[in-house]
Amino acid sequence: MGSGIGPLLFSYNEAMKRLKRKCWATGSLIVLLIAALVMRAFSRAITVMSDTRLSGMTIVIDAGHGGKDPGARSQAIDEDEINLKTAKKLQRLLEGAGAEVIMIREEDVDLAPADAKNAKRADLKRRVEIMNQPQVTLFVSIHCNISLDSRVHGAEVYYQQDNENSHQLAAAVLERLRSVTNSKFQPKTGNIYILKQTTTLGILAEIGFLSNGQDLSALQKDEHLDEIAYAIFQGIDDFVKILE
Ligand SMILES: [Zn+2]
Structure with missing residues (x-):
């Protein structure tokens, strides 16, 4: 069967x-x-593409404030610490792409000599000296903002007056920071000591407002600082691409 x-x-x-x-x-x-x-x-x-573009460049990263000068403060959160964390993240990205990085500070310190009469001015003067070294291609100063109006939010980027390259670098970095920080600002120039006293190309990025609730809580998150550092890195890379 x-x-x-x-x-x-x-x-x-x-x-x-x-x-x-x-x-x-x-x-x-x-x-x-x-x-x-x-x-x-x-x-x-x-990596290779970025490598060829950024390698050979010397970039100074200035984590604003530190030591005796904590910078802006809101709800016991100090600006200097956020600046330093972001600066270190940016350092890793730039070095990974082959750039030489000079860190203005890597710890919670200021650069003023102990006997300085005006510690703040002495600190800024020393930062400018480091930025003005002949091998420096460009510098990025990282800060956090504060405003009396708690509604004001998002990143701002300042450039050196009458310096078209600085303006373009600020525009490129802000373009990348806009979406990450929900910023509506345009690049600005102002009476900022570091931008006025430097002879090398540079910008100052205010990465958010400690006086704004949303910005403040975002700036305390490591992932947000990763995004900010990456946006600044991409902005620098975009700027270098324009120059090529
Ligand atoms: Zn600051």
Whole structure:
């Protein structure tokens, strides 16, 4: 009788199903492997591209305030600490892209000599000296803002007056910071000691308002500072691309 064919057919169908599953699994594995290889090559290409663009450049990162001068303060949150965290994140990104980075400070310190009569002025003077070194390509000073109007929010970027390159660098960095910080500002220039006293190209980025609730809570999050650092990094890269 044909009683033996049923199980045979069943096991044949099962075997085919298993084979298909196996093929599908192997196929997926191959697709995943190819995707991984493509992504690796792509990320390498990006690194190499950035590398050639930013390598050879010396960039000064100035984490505003520190030491005796905590900068702006809101709800026991000090500006100097946020500035330093962001500066260190930016340092990693720029060094990763092949740039030489000079950090104005890497700890909670100021640069004024202990016997300085005007500590704030002496601190700023020392920062300017570091920025004005001949090997420096550009500098970025990082600060947080404060306003009497708690509604004011978002990043602002200041440029050196009558310096078209500084204006363009500020515009490129602000363009990237706008979406990250929900900013509606345009690049600005103002009576800022560091921007007036430097002979090298630079900008000052105010990365958010400590006086605004949303900005303040965002600025306390590490991921937000990662995004800000990456936006500044991209802005610098965009600016260098324009110059090429
Ligand atoms: Zn400041």
